[in-house]
Amino acid sequence: METEKLEGAKDGAVEVEPEGRQDAQEEAPSAEDSARKRKIAIVAAAAAVVLVAAVGIGVAVGMNRPAPVEAGAPAASQAQVRQTGEEKAEESAVVVTVKAEGADAGATKAKVVATGAGGEVVVPETEVAANEASGIGRLSKGRYELHVTAAPVCEDGSSYKLPEKPLAFDVDGKGADARLDVKLERIAAEDMTKEQLEASAAALEESGKPEASEAARAKAESAESVPGSDSAVKRDPEPTLPPSGDGGSGSNGSGGGSDSGSTAPGNPSNPPAHEHSWTPVTKTVHHDAVYSTVHHDAVYDMVHHDAVKEGRIVCSCGAILEPANYEFHLNSSLENGTIDNCGGYYTTSVIVQEAYDEQVLVSAAYDEQVLATAAWDETVTTGYTCSCGATK
Template sequence: MAAVGTGIAFAAGQPAPVQTDAPATSSKAPSPSPEQKAEKSAVMLTVKAEGAEVGATEAKVVATGESGEVVVAEKEIEANEATEIGRLPEGEYELHVTAAPVCEDGSSYKLPEKPVKFSVDGKGADVKLDVKLEKIPAEDMTKEQLEASAAALEEAGKPSAAQSAREKSGSAVSEPGSDSVVKRDPTPAPAPDGGNGGSGNSNSGGGSSSDPTPAPTPDPTPAPHEHSWSPVTAQQWVPNEVWVEDSAAWDEQVVTGEIVQASCGLSFNSAEEWNAHKIEMGRGHSCSYSVIPSYSTIHHEATGHYEDRGHYETVTTGYSCSCGATK
């Protein structure tokens, strides 16, 4: 016989009651939210610059988010090599190339006219970017571009190449502002304090702090500008020609003839002359002879060569200002 109670059922032979109105339980863990699933991705960048082999300076890049905030500060990377510039979460980004590589002959490359847009999907896979730069031969560069190349080579510790680029700039055509083709200020600036840090809240307030088009960085050399000159130095070879002796001077004794010396004290040029003398003197004249070689001296001058045993000296080749001006 079964007894029925509210929400409780008893079965014959069962030691414990079973509550029928309790919700079913599950051991399955809750699914993670999209935010929990999102992963950062490594951004791998290759700046392709044909001819920028060993000896060229490094390129410089900056990455920004949708609202113009800097997510990867200016970073130097080797040309023609895939380099990780940072790890970024899901979102839309822009890559700005701020400085082109400079070869040791002073030639450089044109920067992209627009930033390179790229996306990160939040799944953790690497993002691979390629940026190809067009080379500018040194003979086609302006005075301002060559001066920018010289400054980059100087900064990279290549004073001789920097001096060569400055010398080329002296005969190049001047086009003020043309150096922006090979080098630009890192833009845009980081998000201002008190902003939303690139959260995308572009409709709040006046919208100025989240404007996706960042305000340009002010010209570092606005007029009026008072130059602060710093010396530009280079290593210059000071020659010192020194004579190096290979062999010393010496005198050589050589046989140039013979003298017939008679025992009677006379000298003859040959044995025949001596014999004629003996006959002339008669049989009673006792005389013998000996042949003595005659010598002369040949003088040999010393031999050698000149060697340049000079040295390098640090010399001031001019002056430069932080604004890029030189004199």
């Protein structure tokens, strides 16, 4: 049976009979005609669903299509274009190496502080070992300054001269480490002032080196005093904050315009920044008495002994006799027949022991412990605290 295609329909989608044949069969529709009509109705319904879906897609595409930009209109800012999916700047690790030639493992640690471009503290005072790379924190993109607030101290009391100016550095915001090198000039212990040696002694005491601390204090007693010279080896760890309204950077030190949330000084919604009131933290250090050994030599006395004389009898025969032996001499002469030669005598004295001087020990040599310095207690400042809880 021949059919005609419906105008506007897809190929093979809808079929209709020619007008003449349709009229001929209106009076007695056959079963075949009924089946054909049902098929046409189903195909038409499917075509209607496809048409509605196509219209819906077109509307949705039109709603999401960017509006046309008029000629000469300003372009959208990057912040407006990248409202979603914007990549956040990465923080960078700050690695510091304080180069102090001659500082060994027994030296105390140096101390550093990092501030933003406006002077605000972004990394509080942190200890770093000399000649070693030490991480002190992570910072976002911006410009910063590194302050060395305390130099390392060697066990002999010698220290290092702090840089006159802080070290400026930048963080690129791409995640690369910011590596900083600071070289310090050594100050020999014999060239240090009283105030510098006292600062070294305090640092050694704080690091648990009491003997080295005591030796440094002993050197300080004979060193020249130059008030304020200790700032060459140790400085205030609190850099001065900029005045309000100066357009300084935020806490990350990245710079930029004034804070839109700031208000004028004195406004209750923005009270003045807290100013630290530092209270010293002290402890008592006991120093034992110091003794020295004094040697005493032996003491001698000179004693003089006079010559010793005794009486003698000189016989006329020439014999010199002790008085007790004279009678025996005469009896012997009588028996021997020589008595005629002993007709007389006279007395005299003779030296039986010459005079002499003698060294006599008065006191033996000995060593004596003599008190050089009496025992004493010292009050040492170990740090400072503020009522807000901050310490330094």
